[in-house]
Amino acid sequence: xxxxxxxxxxxxxxxxxxxxxxxxxxxxxxMDVFQASTGEEAxxxxxxTPANVVVMDVKMPGMGGLDALSRIRHEHPGTEVILxxxxxxxxxxxxxxxSGAFDYLQKPVETENLVNKIRQAFDKGKHRTDLxxxxxMRESLERQMATAERLASLGTLAAGVAHEINNPLxxxxxAAGYMRLLLKKEECATIPFHDQLEKALGKIEKSVGRAKxxxxxxxxxxGQPDAVYREIELDDLVEEVIxxxxxxxSGMGVTVIKEQNPCPIILWTDPHRLRQVLxxxxxxxxxxxxxxxxxxxxxxxxxxxxxxxxxxxxHGIPKENMDRIFEPFFTTKPPGxxxxxxxxxxxxxxKRLGGAIQVESKVGQGACFRVSVPRRxxxxxxxxxxxxxxxKARELERRDNHGAGAH
Amino acid sequence: MVRVPINIxxxxxxxxxxxxxxxxxxxxxxxxxxxxxxxxCLDILAxxxxxxxILDIKMPGMDGIETLREIKRRNPIVEVILxxxxxxxxxxxxxxxLGAFDYLNKPADFxELMEKLEGARKRKAExxxxxxxxxxxxxxxxxxxxx
Ligand SMILES: Nc1ncnc2c1ncn2[C@@H]1O[C@H](COP(=O)(O)OP(=O)(O)OP(=O)(O)O)[C@@H](O)[C@H]1O
Ligand SMILES: [Mg+2]
Numbered sequence: 001x002x003x004x005x006x007x008x009x010x011x012x013x014x015x016x017x018x019x020x021x022x023x024x025x026x027x028x029x030x031m032d033v034f035q036a037s038t039g040e041e042a043x044x045x046x047x048x049t050p051a052n053v054v055v056m057d058v059k060m061p062g063m064g065g066l067d068a069l070s071r072i073r074h075e076h077p078g079t080e081v082i083l084x085x086x087x088x089x090x091x092x093x094x095x096x097x098x099s100g101a102f103d104y105l106q107k108p109v110e111t112e113n114l115v116n117k118i119r120q121a122f123d124k125g126k127h128r129t130d131l132x133x134x135x136x137m138r139e140s141l142e143r144q145m146a147t148a149e150r151l152a153s154l155g156t157l158a159a160g161v162a163h164e165i166n167n168p169l170x171x172x173x174x175a176a177g178y179m180r181l182l183l184k185k186e187e188c189a190t191i192p193f194h195d196q197l198e199k200a201l202g203k204i205e206k207s208v209g210r211a212k213x214x215x216x217x218x219x220x221x222x223g224q225p226d227a228v229y230r231e232i233e234l235d236d237l238v239e240e241v242i243x244x245x246x247x248x249x250s251g252m253g254v255t256v257i258k259e260q261n262p263c264p265i266i267l268w269t270d271p272h273r274l275r276q277v278l279x280x281x282x283x284x285x286x287x288x289x290x291x292x293x294x295x296x297x298x299x300x301x302x303x304x305x306x307x308x309x310x311x312x313x314x315h316g317i318p319k320e321n322m323d324r325i326f327e328p329f330f331t332t333k334p335p336g337x338x339x340x341x342x343x344x345x346x347x348x349x350x351k352r353l354g355g356a357i358q359v360e361s362k363v364g365q366g367a368c369f370r371v372s373v374p375r376r377x378x379x380x381x382x383x384x385x386x387x388x389x390x391x392k393a394r395e396l397e398r399r400d401n402h403g404a405g406a407h
Numbered sequence: 408m409v410r411v412p413i414n415i416x417x418x419x420x421x422x423x424x425x426x427x428x429x430x431x432x433x434x435x436x437x438x439x440x441x442x443x444x445x446x447x448c449l450d451i452l453a454x455x456x457x458x459x460x461i462l463d464i465k466m467p468g469m470d471g472i473e474t475l476r477e478i479k480r481r482n483p484i485v486e487v488i489l490x491x492x493x494x495x496x497x498x499x500x501x502x503x504x505l506g507a508f509d510y511l512n513k514p515a516d517f518x519e520l521m522e523k524l525e526g527a528r529k530r531k532a533e534x535x536x537x538x539x540x541x542x543x544x545x546x547x548x549x550x551x552x553x554x
Contacts, residue, residue, distance in 0.1 A: 163465075163492050166492060166513050166514060167421055167424065167513070169514045170421075170424055170513045170514035170515070171421065171423045171424045171427055172514075173514040173515075173517075174424065174427035174428045174431050174514075175427045177431050177517050178427055178430050178431040178434060181431060181434040181435070182434065208514065212514055219492070228500075
């Protein structure tokens with residue numbers, strides 16, 4: 001007997017002799033039969049061992065079959081119920097079907113007949129659970145798509161907002177810069193409130209820098225149409241990243257170390273975006289370290305993917321924050337110091353590049369972020385042969401990213 | 408030491424930006440004009456002496472790239488620095504191919520901008536020098552042929 005295929009059957013009847021005899025007969029028909037002598041007991045048994053089909057007498061002392069039926073239908077929607085009624089009690093059978101029984105049989109039952117009914121009930125139950133599973137899958141897929149769509153339109157909106165904010169921001173920056181020049185003039189050296197004005201200007205400039213960081217991160221997130229795919233050597237990119245964060249690192253007294261990889265990794269990807277991600281990760285690592293801390297960045301190959309890891313000796317990420325670090329605007333930094341967009345944007349970019357990000361961390365022992373990206377990105381637009389221009393663009397982008405995420 | 412001022416033309420549809428930016432540059436000792444569209448930019452170039460144009464890429468009507476193309480067609484020796492939104496590297500690269508000297512993200516770092524301005528002015532001076540030399544060479548050749 002194949003136990004997996006066996007129908008799990010619960011037989012409920014208060015007449016012990018009848019029930020046991022029937023159980024024996026059914027047990028020979030590839031069925032896994034267990035028994036109960038009352039409605040209450042049936043519910044208890046089902047709680048512990050779910051059954052596919054219940055065959056149940058209607059007339060029982062205590063909780064009758066009909067009451068038990070509605071409880072079963074309610075608590076175990078995947079379980080089908082066949083009722084057994086007395087000879088003259090067709091009414092009971094019909095009531096039973098109305099309240100969700102699969103069918104009813106009149107006593108005395110013919111075994112062959114009952115076995116067929118049980119099989120049919122079993123098939124129906126299976127079909128029902130399959131449908132439920134399918135519906136659940138469809139629902140979760142729809143939820144995912146809705147989220148993706150929301151993110152996409154959020155991206156467009158974010159980009160628009162960021163661009164709109166950058167313009168007034170530029171005006172504020174120029175106005176403040178102009179006032180600073182005026183204050184530096186000789187004839188202004190002795191005006192009243194000179195130092196206070198200078199201090200206030202400093203606050204304006206600092207806040208412009210802060211807002212600028214936010215808009216820059218948002219524009220990175222917003223899936224710009226102008227992704228430029230190029231062939232790059234990962235080592236070069238890593239070195240550029242280290243160069244770009246060196247200011248932040250030395251300011252914090254943290255060393256950024258490149259881990260040697262014996263074989264060079266050539267990637268076809270969007271270096272501008274990938275660089276932004278690595279800068280975000282290294283910059284986070286630096287921020288998590290105390291003076292004397294270290295951040296390691298290295299790369300390797302694994303199953304056709306290039307894997308770049310950024311590991312630090314910082315304070316680590318508490319368990320309760322693990323789920324939240326990729327949320328937009330989640331930050332544990334004091335106000336004004338972190339946008340909370342770094343990881344959110346990074347994950348978005350890496351997903352777009354067809355990759356993934358993994359995190360491991362223990363409080364007090366630092367964190368390790370692993371970014372894997374395919375060697376060939378999803379989009380492979382034509383390559384320009386104009387070597388000079390590629391170099392130029394590279395240099396441009398190096399500058400372009402200056403300050404993005406690193407501060 | 409007296410520094411020779413740079414003749415700058417600022418082109419941006421944001422009037423407040425042009426105003427503040429120009430005032431700041433003037434305070435640094437440069438000579439600055441400001442206009443608010445690509446067409447106005449071309450008009451000024453036709454009549455005034457300009458070393459460097461600081462040109463916003465995103466403008467209604469004739470945009471920065473179109474304006475740049477036209478500047479370079481009419482007066483290739485004028486240097487252009489582009490102002491771009493962050494993340495529009497492609498447009499910036501296109502601009503560079505069309506002959507822009509460099510580009511900056513808005514809001515730009517002022518010190519970086521001053522460096523670029525100096526660089527642009529130097530390149531323009533070198534170009535002019537080269538042209539002068541080439542002209543005098545052809546002149547000499549021509550006179551040589553005459554006699
Ligand atoms: N390497 C790390 N070690 C410890 N905590 C980290 C690390 N990386 C990220 N985190 C946690 O995740 C939070 C979110 O990071 P994210 O980069 O998204 O924003 P942020 O760093 O706070 O702001 P910004 O990137 O603008 O500086 C951080 O505030 C920090 O609490
Ligand atoms: Mg960060």
